[in-house]
Amino acid sequence: GQQLNQSPQSMFIQEGEDVSMNCTSSSIFNTWLWYKQDPGEGPVLLIALYKAGELTSNGRLTAQFGITRKDSFLNISASIPSDVGIYFCAGHSNAGNMLTFGGGTRLMVKP
Amino acid sequence: DSGVTQTPKHLITATGQRVTLRCSPRSGDLSVYWYQQSLDQGLQFLIQYYNGEERAKGNILERFSAQQFPDLHSELNLSSLELGDSALYFCASRGGALRGYTFGSGTRLTVV
Numbered sequence: 640g641q642q643l644n645q646s647p648q649s650m651f652i653q654e655g656e657d658v659s660m661n662c663t664s665s666s667i668f669n670t671w672l673w674y675k676q677d678p679g680e681g682p683v684l685l686i687a688l689y690k691a692g693e694l695t696s697n698g699r700l701t702a703q704f705g706i707t708r709k710d711s712f713l714n715i716s717a718s719i720p721s722d723v724g725i726y727f728c729a730g731h732s733n734a735g736n737m738l739t740f741g742g743g744t745r746l747m748v749k750p
Numbered sequence: 751d752s753g754v755t756q757t758p759k760h761l762i763t764a765t766g767q768r769v770t771l772r773c774s775p776r777s778g779d780l781s782v783y784w785y786q787q788s789l790d791q792g793l794q795f796l797i798q799y800y801n802g803e804e805r806a807k808g809n810i811l812e813r814f815s816a817q818q819f820p821d822l823h824s825e826l827n828l829s830s831l832e833l834g835d836s837a838l839y840f841c842a843s844r845g846g847a848l849r850g851y852t853f854g855s856g857t858r859l860t861v862v
Contacts (some may be wrong), residue, residue: 672850741792
């Protein structure tokens with residue numbers, strides 16, 4: 640089946656630093672989504688990408704849909720303590736009609 | 751509030767038992783997806799329903815089943831429960847190709 644490799648698995652950074660995480664896939668996706676999950680809660684959609692090469696921002700977050708359609712990255716600029724959580728990439732394939740999730744990146748921010 | 755409602759929020763039950771998890775999708779969304787998240791793991795797709803019909807199946811065990819009712823709410827039935835079934839179970843709904851998946855807050859199942 641489809642596999643999504645997300646890296647890094649965890650990051651421990653200083654407040655104010657920029658963060659970058661990425662996902663790669665062995666298969667092509669039609670849509671890439673980035674979610675954040677807080678403890679005990681469901682994933683919340685941060686950014687959705689629908690076209691290869693697309694670069695989209697949401698406040699301090701920027702994500703890109705790779706040109707090969709097999710990868711995506713998420714950048715967070717000037718991190719703040721409330722950015723703490725687990726970030727998941729997810730790919731959607733029209734053929735599979737479901738979301739496939741990466742393993743998550745656990746972000747910890749030191750004030 | 752995401753608009754996707756899951757009940758109950760917590761469930762503790764014994765091995766061998768059967769439980770039913772319930773999901774009400776966001777208003778107007780026809781698709782419902784069920785995911786399982788074990789401790790510190792990613793989300794594993796279980797099954798999808800669209801307007802009452804099963805559309806896609808992931809790595810769902812034979813002991814698990816689901817259905818979607820005419821009012822579009824969905825239920826996930828887990829039977830002959832084992833300790834390893836302890837996990838967070840999430841439901842997500844989707845309204846169309848260009849709408850993202852919206853997740854509920856999940857049901858935390860603990861099998862003892």
